[in-house]
Amino acid sequence: MMYLTFPQRMLKIANKTRWLIILLVLLLIKIFPREGINYSQIHILLILIGIYNILAGFILAKKWKQEKDHQICYAESTLDIVFITGIIYLTGGLQSNFFLLYLIVVMFAGIYYRTGGCFLVAAFISLLYILIGVINEPSLFPLLPVLLIRMPILFAIAGFSSYLSQEIRLQSEELEVERGRFLKSVKQLKTNLRNIEEKDKALDEFKFHDLSLRIGGSLSLEEQLDTIIDVASKFLKANLTAISLLDEKKKELRLKASKGDMLLGPPLKDRARMEKSLLGEMIRTGEPLVISNLSETELQKHLILPGQKVFSLLSAPLKLEDRAIGIFTCAYSKPMEFEEDQLKFLTLIGSRAALAINNAQLHEDIKKLAITDGLTGLYNYRYFKESLEREVERCRRLETALSLLMIDADYFKKFNDTYGHQEGDAFLQRLGMLLNFQVRQQADVAARYGGEEFVIVAPETSSEESFLLGERIRREVEERLFTRQDKIRLKISSPTTVSIGVACFPGDARNGEELIKCADKALYEAKETGRNKVVAYKKITKEGMVIK
Numbered sequence: 001m002m003y004l005t006f007p008q009r010m011l012k013i014a015n016k017t018r019w020l021i022i023l024l025v026l027l028l029i030k031i032f033p034r035e036g037i038n039y040s041q042i043h044i045l046l047i048l049i050g051i052y053n054i055l056a057g058f059i060l061a062k063k064w065k066q067e068k069d070h071q072i073c074y075a076e077s078t079l080d081i082v083f084i085t086g087i088i089y090l091t092g093g094l095q096s097n098f099f100l101l102y103l104i105v106v107m108f109a110g111i112y113y114r115t116g117g118c119f120l121v122a123a124f125i126s127l128l129y130i131l132i133g134v135i136n137e138p139s140l141f142p143l144l145p146v147l148l149i150r151m152p153i154l155f156a157i158a159g160f161s162s163y164l165s166q167e168i169r170l171q172s173e174e175l176e177v178e179r180g181r182f183l184k185s186v187k188q189l190k191t192n193l194r195n196i197e198e199k200d201k202a203l204d205e206f207k208f209h210d211l212s213l214r215i216g217g218s219l220s221l222e223e224q225l226d227t228i229i230d231v232a233s234k235f236l237k238a239n240l241t242a243i244s245l246l247d248e249k250k251k252e253l254r255l256k257a258s259k260g261d262m263l264l265g266p267p268l269k270d271r272a273r274m275e276k277s278l279l280g281e282m283i284r285t286g287e288p289l290v291i292s293n294l295s296e297t298e299l300q301k302h303l304i305l306p307g308q309k310v311f312s313l314l315s316a317p318l319k320l321e322d323r324a325i326g327i328f329t330c331a332y333s334k335p336m337e338f339e340e341d342q343l344k345f346l347t348l349i350g351s352r353a354a355l356a357i358n359n360a361q362l363h364e365d366i367k368k369l370a371i372t373d374g375l376t377g378l379y380n381y382r383y384f385k386e387s388l389e390r391e392v393e394r395c396r397r398l399e400t401a402l403s404l405l406m407i408d409a410d411y412f413k414k415f416n417d418t419y420g421h422q423e424g425d426a427f428l429q430r431l432g433m434l435l436n437f438q439v440r441q442q443a444d445v446a447a448r449y450g451g452e453e454f455v456i457v458a459p460e461t462s463s464e465e466s467f468l469l470g471e472r473i474r475r476e477v478e479e480r481l482f483t484r485q486d487k488i489r490l491k492i493s494s495p496t497t498v499s500i501g502v503a504c505f506p507g508d509a510r511n512g513e514e515l516i517k518c519a520d521k522a523l524y525e526a527k528e529t530g531r532n533k534v535v536a537y538k539k540i541t542k543e544g545m546v547i548k
Helices: 006-031 039-061 066-090 097-112 115-136 141-206 209-216 221-236 278-285 296-301 340-371 381-398 412-419 421-438 463-480 484-490 512-528
Strands: 240-247 252-260 271-273 289-291 312-320 323-332 402-409 445-450 453-459 498-505 534-536
Touching: 006 039, 006 066, 006 097, 039 066, 066 097, 066 115, 097 115, 097 141, 115 141, 141 340, 221 240, 221 252, 221 323, 221 340, 252 323, 278 312, 278 323, 312 340, 323 340, 381 402, 381 445, 381 453, 381 498, 381 512, 402 412, 402 421, 402 463, 402 512, 412 421, 421 445, 421 453, 421 463, 453 463, 463 498, 463 534, 498 512, 512 534
Parallel strands: 498 534
Antiparallel strands: 240 252, 240 323, 252 271, 289 312, 312 323, 402 453, 402 498, 445 453
């Protein structure tokens, strides 16, 4: 299926609309005939429009470059205006009711062009319309009432359609960004799956075809790593097999999975610093490490195996492209003479482990992308609704309270108009980070409800506790959302504030939908009574719980 841009889709819709206009004109001139109208000329004009529309349909059926969108739009707008002007001229001039067809052209112009272009089209139509009046009536004075009514309508439609199309275009661009991210993740996932298949074929050299079946059967990273370690341990006959991943921020290796009976000393550390360690050196160089007889001095440098009676070591880096993400280590309790096929096998199966790790991360990224708001990093509306229903049922079962906070940025539209969309996005991003910092990470759900509205689902939280949480958030936003330097740079003189509505289950509502309505009513009360305050739903029906 050919992917179409927004203007290209609208051009196809315009092509279908043109057939509707032709049919409409034919019906109206038959149903409401008027004297003095040359119907043969109208029929000829409609035939020309039909031919033009057929040619336009052929052009639209072919794939064209996006750069030609505007050229086609300009051409179609011009021809549409000319043909409609002809219809109006032939059906009574300024008295023709086919003037309404101009409004369709203006609406499509609002979609094709920016605001200035749309108003330019409206101005061009106005000039042609006045020209029709001049041709039919030398004196425009009797026609002024018609012009004074229809011209403002024309420009009003131009402004309104431009506004709507701009909003639709912005939403479309946001969806395109999300679509691009998703397709990129899917493409990377397909590449990894293709690489995994290639690695599985390579394992046939070692008569381990069953390994690919065992590993490929599960998407769980833990199960895959356990399978890899199990097969490597059996094939290489290692006393201890371990996979450690690199934490680049902390410059340390973290033990992810291990298997072995060589725990004669202290237990394995779950992490080890990379500085001056044998494994750290392997991460830096990206080269395998083969030691047939490991001395005590070297053993002390091998910080991830302290106290273990290791005599031999076979280790390979886990690499994605040219980047090492961890190590695959096989240790032995006696001196070993390693063969080339053992290192080759460890390298191959290490590559398989690296792909499994990256594949699991991509699965996690795609899952996170589906439930996360792209701008703020908080959960999206869909995840909020699912979480709310789930938590309401859980709290109903446990007979505990659940609170919902609905948060709205005060005067956000004014902020957006004053400082621009980029600063407006930065405002929402900062607010999202602040909310995420204020909630309990393992219990609460902070989500973007829509636009500048946010919600927090707080399980096992009473109305009083959630009210205090709301007040803490309100105060933090007012005092810390923007630094002093940011306020000076943006010339922000008034405080940036939020209004918060709080509702509690089961005291205020019986289910999730009612809880949302109650919190929304409380938020409305907060905004109506001055903003920058927290209002509990029960305040609407009785006293108390408002903080300015």
